Amino acid sequence: VPFRGELKEREEQLLDTYEYVIVGGGSSGLAVANRLSENPKHTVLVIEAGLVDQHEDNVLLQRYLGGTMGSKYDWNVTTVPQTHLADRVQKLPIGKVFGGSSVLNGMMFDRGSPADYDLWEELGNKGWNFKELLPYFKKSENFTIPSTKQVEEFGITWDPSVHGFDGYINSGFPNFIYPQNKNFQTAMNNMGIPTSKDMGGNALNHYWSPNSIEPTTQTRSYARRYYDLIQPRPNLHAITSRQVTKLLTKETSTGIQVIGVEFAESKEASRKSVIANCEVILAAGAVHTPQILQLSGIGEKALLKRLGLPVLIDLPGVGQNYQDHPFASMKLNLANVEHSPIDLEKNATYDAEMKALFYSSREGPWTAGSPNAVAFLPFSTFSNRSAEFLAAYAAQSPDAYLRPGLDAKVIAGHNAQRKLLLAALSTPKVATMEFIFLSGASRFIQTPLSISLQHSFSRGYIEINSTDPFTAPIIDFRTGSNPVDLDIYVEALKFCRKIVATDAIQILQPTELAPGPLTQTDGDLRTFVENTVSTMFHPSGTASMMKREWGGVVDDRLKVYGTTNLRIVDASIQPLIPATHLQATIYAVAEKAADIIKADQS
Numbered sequence: 134v135p136f137r138g139e140l141k142e143r144e145e146q147l148l149d150t151y152e153y154v155i156v157g158g159g160s161s162g163l164a165v166a167n168r169l170s171e172n173p174k175h176t177v178l179v180i181e182a183g184l185v186d187q188h189e190d191n192v193l194l195q196r197y198l199g200g201t202m203g204s205k206y207d208w209n210v211t212t213v214p215q216t217h218l219a220d221r222v223q224k225l226p227i228g229k230v231f232g233g234s235s236v237l238n239g240m241m242f243d244r245g246s247p248a249d250y251d252l253w254e255e256l257g258n259k260g261w262n263f264k265e266l267l268p269y270f271k272k273s274e275n276f277t278i279p280s281t282k283q284v285e286e287f288g289i290t291w292d293p294s295v296h297g298f299d300g301y302i303n304s305g306f307p308n309f310i311y312p313q314n315k316n317f318q319t320a321m322n323n324m325g326i327p328t329s330k331d332m333g334g335n336a337l338n339h340y341w342s343p344n345s346i347e348p349t350t351q352t353r354s355y356a357r358r359y360y361d362l363i364q365p366r367p368n369l370h371a372i373t374s375r376q377v378t379k380l381l382t383k384e385t386s387t388g389i390q391v392i393g394v395e396f397a398e399s400k401e402a403s404r405k406s407v408i409a410n411c412e413v414i415l416a417a418g419a420v421h422t423p424q425i426l427q428l429s430g431i432g433e434k435a436l437l438k439r440l441g442l443p444v445l446i447d448l449p450g451v452g453q454n455y456q457d458h459p460f461a462s463m464k465l466n467l468a469n470v471e472h473s474p475i476d477l478e479k480n481a482t483y484d485a486e487m488k489a490l491f492y493s494s495r496e497g498p499w500t501a502g503s504p505n506a507v508a509f510l511p512f513s514t515f516s517n518r519s520a521e522f523l524a525a526y527a528a529q530s531p532d533a534y535l536r537p538g539l540d541a542k543v544i545a546g547h548n549a550q551r552k553l554l555l556a557a558l559s560t561p562k563v564a565t566m567e568f569i570f571l572s573g574a575s576r577f578i579q580t581p582l583s584i585s586l587q588h589s590f591s592r593g594y595i596e597i598n599s600t601d602p603f604t605a606p607i608i609d610f611r612t613g614s615n616p617v618d619l620d621i622y623v624e625a626l627k628f629c630r631k632i633v634a635t636d637a638i639q640i641l642q643p644t645e646l647a648p649g650p651l652t653q654t655d656g657d658l659r660t661f662v663e664n665t666v667s668t669m670f671h672p673s674g675t676a677s678m679m680k681r682e683w684g685g686v687v688d689d690r691l692k693v694y695g696t697t698n699l700r701i702v703d704a705s706i707q708p709l710i711p712a713t714h715l716q717a718t719i720y721a722v723a724e725k726a727a728d729i730i731k732a733d734q735s
């Protein structure tokens with residue numbers, strides 16, 4: 134697909150000034166760039182640090198899902214050793230490529246429950262609730278209804294009123310779904326857990342999760358479509374392989390004005406700059422947006438002073454409130470399944486046959502890879518000790534397990550979050566854990582039944598440790614720093630065993646490989662969790678939309694406090710991570726952000 138905006142190769146081809154300069158051509162950045170450049174009078178520049186993908190198989194095909202992690206399209210960053218996870222260092226794949234993490238992601242395309250987004254409004258952000266986000270979920274989406282065969286075989290249902298049908302990102306089910314996914318649904322239903330008609334308006338209990346997949350080619354549908362599919366727009370420019378190194382600012386009577394950005398091709402290359410007449414928009418993702426702010430003198434005063442940076446705006450919340458969905462797995466061998474994705478790796482003849490099938494008809498296992506069978510369960514659904522665990526959180530003092538030395542404002546914000554979370558998690562309206570049946574997905578390990586805590590009380594951070602923009606910031610998830618978080622995994626693992634014990638799964642002849650039959654006590658299961666939990670790749674929350682006195686970084690117009698014209702539109706702004714995979718929410722937020730920016734301009 135040819136580029137429809139103008140992709141520039143050299144700085145000399147850029148204009149000196151643009152109306153809008155967007156930092157980061159990732160999932161949110163390309164969506165916002167598209168919408169802002171709809172007005173031909175508005176010149177828009179996207180600056181992206183990474184390369185442009187070449188439609189390689191490991192980018193486009195579900196068969197090779199996960200194959201870009203660790204590649205040249207990944208920032209390849211790691212955390213500091215995680216104290217509460219047996220001191221393990223964690224890899225954090227994030228996209229360094231035009232399209233950002235949407236190029237790398239696992240293609241699950243779902244939403245949180247309405248109550249998840251309503252929490253954002255309850256935190257004081259007017260207009261940020263599910264009802265007001267729904268039109269933007271729809272605007273970003275082009276949903277393909279399931280085939281008659283899938284409806285008949287799997288009983289997939291859907292609600293057209295919650296989907297969009299002409300947005301840029303395709304969503305739908307792959308042409309092939311492994312039959313054993315149905316066993317997971319039956320197991321859930323037999324345990325009294327219903328199947329949601331459609332996760333779009335009710336992402337709770339068991340549901341069939343769509344993928345971000347293009348229906349005709351059965352390939353990845355990703356943020357590049359916001360760029361590739363538009364008619365030529367001479368007012369939309371993009372430059373890649375250029376890293377923004379800092380914001381250029383000036384003080385005005387109404388606050389700090391960001392007049393442009395500085396960028397460079399490499400650490401050694403000379404710094405270039407470009408001017409923004411209207412606004413600079415940060416879309417660099419939850420790791421790099423706080424890094425850019427801190428490098429530019431916007432962040433916690435003590436940090437900036439320690440590094441000898443000017444303190445333009447003392448905003449202690451920058452880089453704090455890091456949230457993710459930590460992830461653990463029970464591994465199973467299923468002796469009685471016809472096929473699982475691991476067979477593609479193990480059996481070259483079978484793989485070749487399935488490849489031929491894919492290229493002749495876009496059918497078969499090469500179209501599958503991303504999970505479709507999931508359950509997002511409220512706490513009391515999977516544990517009869519939910520009240521006890523929530524009481525344990527409630528009994529903690531607000532700062533008990535936060536990072537030592539945190540600013541009082543950030544602690545106050547966390548306290549506000551925990552009060553809302555404690556109320557929400559005691560209802561059936563918000564999920565505490567995701568359970569994913571990966572027999573139809575993972576091609577690397579034997580069928581995992583994965584679990585992921587959706588609303589950790591632990592909080593991590595992103596913090597520069599150098600004034601060199603080419604040095605990665607410190608990434609500390611602080612997973613499990615609140616011990617109750619890890620205790621909940623033990624409950625979830627025990628529930629996994631109940632799922633496995635159902636007739637619907639027993640018929641598949643499962644053998645538990647990990648944690649394994651010898652790991653039975655709560656203490657041993659907890660040790661297993663500490664030794665195996667990793668990230669689900671959902672960094673968020675590090676420049677949160679919250680009140681300034683709560684450590685917020687942006688207001689509900691997504692404007693950075695203390696600035697006149699700096700917005701943030703990426704995963705950093707989510708004050709509380711919703712119980713879902715993040716991409717659909719990222720696109721919806723970006724669509725809404727574009728409308729906010731347009732409205733404030735006129």
Ligand SMILES: Cc1cc2nc3c(=O)[nH]c(=O)nc-3n(C[C@H](O)[C@H](O)[C@H](O)COP(=O)(O)OP(=O)(O)OC[C@H]3O[C@@H](n4cnc5c(N)ncnc54)[C@H](O)[C@@H]3O)c2cc1C
Pocket residue numbers: 156157158159160161162180181182183202226227228229230231232233234235237238239240241242243375376377378416417418419421422425669670671672703704705713714715716717719
């Ligand atoms: C491996 C993986 C699997 C995932 N699986 C799923 C899934 O199955 N389903 C789902 O819903 N979500 C999934 N996610 C999460 C989802 O893809 C992300 O939450 C989302 O894409 C983040 O969007 P963003 O706009 O915040 O950041 P990104 O899309 O990461 O965009 C940020 C962009 O900014 C660029 N950038 C950063 N710093 C600079 C700088 N200084 N100068 C210029 N450019 C810069 C980056 O290179 C990048 O292109 C996954 C993510 C990963 C990494």
